[in-house]
Amino acid sequence: MTKSTTKRKSKTVKPKVDYRIIVAIIGLLGTVATALFMSPTISLWVGNQSQIPPTPIVVEKDYTISSTKGWQFAGSLQQGDLVTIKQIDGTWTNNINNSAPGAASEYISGNGYPNRKYDEFILGAPLAALLGKIGTGTPFLVGENYQFHAPTSGNLYLIINDNTDSLDDNDGELTIHVTVQR
Numbered sequence: 088m089t090k091s092t093t094k095r096k097s098k099t100v101k102p103k104v105d106y107r108i109i110v111a112i113i114g115l116l117g118t119v120a121t122a123l124f125m126s127p128t129i130s131l132w133v134g135n136q137s138q139i140p141p142t143p144i145v146v147e148k149d150y151t152i153s154s155t156k157g158w159q160f161a162g163s164l165q166q167g168d169l170v171t172i173k174q175i176d177g178t179w180t181n182n183i184n185n186s187a188p189g190a191a192s193e194y195i196s197g198n199g200y201p202n203r204k205y206d207e208f209i210l211g212a213p214l215a216a217l218l219g220k221i222g223t224g225t226p227f228l229v230g231e232n233y234q235f236h237a238p239t240s241g242n243l244y245l246i247i248n249d250n251t252d253s254l255d256d257n258d259g260e261l262t263i264h265v266t267v268q269r
């Protein structure tokens with residue numbers, strides 16, 4: 088009996104058990120410390136994720152742009168919006184009185200007359216092409232189809248590339264489909 092008791096005592100190996108407990112405590116403390124350190128990072132990450140909509144907001148609308156009017160409203164933009172302007176119908180002319188073959192009286196799309204330029208808004212832009220601008224910003228060529236990221240917030244305006252004092256002799260209108268993704 089005495090012998091087995093002694094043997095059992097020597098078998099307990101106290102230092103080994105203590106070492107395991109210490110390792111376990113260190114491990115637990117490490118986990119807790121990591122969790123405490125990470126929690127602000129995680130909450131920050133989750134917070135950032137919640138600010139991003141799961142799907143982009145898409146606004147689509149058709150606008151009738153007349154050849155006899157000046158700059159015409161075609162939607163409100165926010166800086167960074169992905170904007171697609173697409174002609175879906177219509178033709179127009181910048182001079183209904185000029186009937187010579189191939190002349191400017193020929194009804195044409197928003198791409199304008201490829202061999203005729205008119206520089207009032209954009210140097211070298213085709214006559215009767217569809218142009219755009221945001222607010223009072225610099226005009227840009229749209230044509231039949233144009234996609235861009237809005238550099239600034241503001242209202243989008245469209246116009247035929249023609250002398251604004253010579254809109255009376257124009258005719259026709261374009262149906263323009265504007266898609267805004269934000």
Ligand SMILES: [Ca+2]
Nearest residue numbers: 181182253254
């Ligand atoms: Ca005209």
